[in-house]
Every structure is written in structure tokens, then in C-alpha cells.
Amino acid sequence: MSSEIIFEVTEAEEGGYCASALGYGINTQGETLEELRAMVRDAVVCYFDDPQQAPKIIRLHFPNHSPIKIGTLKSILRNVSAHHQTTVSELLETLDL
Numbered sequence: 001m002s003s004e005i006i007f008e009v010t011e012a013e014e015g016g017y018c019a020s021a022l023g024y025g026i027n028t029q030g031e032t033l034e035e036l037r038a039m040v041r042d043a044v045v046c047y048f049d050d051p052q053q054a055p056k057i058i059r060l061h062f063p064n065h066s067p068i069k070i071g072t073l074k075s076i077l078r079n080v081s082a083h084h085q086t087t088v089s090e091l092l093e094t095l096d097l
Helices: 033-047 070-083 088-094
Strands: 004-011 017-021 027-030 057-061
Touching: 004 033, 017 033, 027 033, 033 057, 070 088
Parallel strands: 004 057
Antiparallel strands: 004 017, 017 027
């Protein structure tokens, strides 16, 4: 039994929020964050038949990342290769990419 369970929370395309438990087959959704928190608690209770087996701590994780743009990646590679006084091609070869 784990003492905690972590849910990754994302905004749903149609509005509201979706939450998925990391390492468990638990998924739920809610229109507001308050509703989502209640739905997550209910989903955890339903998933674990034995309350003694249920994690005592429920965490919601809100990832804050954006996909990197191709232009940004090219710029980063140029800067790194210039710093190491090499070409982008040589840098990628060194990185085995």
C-alpha cells in the first residue's frame, strides 16, 4: 500500500478538468476545481475496496509545461554548438541523435 496517490490534472478541451492517477487506473473529471477534488476523493474510495488499502494522502499535480517549438530548439542547438565551438551537426553526432 502506498501512503499517497498523485493525480495529474489537465484542462479538458470541452471545458472543466480531467484527473488521472499515476500508476493506477483511476480517471475522473469535474467542471470546476472544487468539483474535481470531490470527484477524485470519490474515485479513490470506489477504487480501493478496503479503506485500509487506500492511500491516506491524495495529491493533485498541475503540470506547467508547454511544448518546445522547433524554432526554439534550433536556436538552443545553435547557441550550444557555438559555445562549444562546433557545428550543430557535430553536436548532434556527439549526442548520438
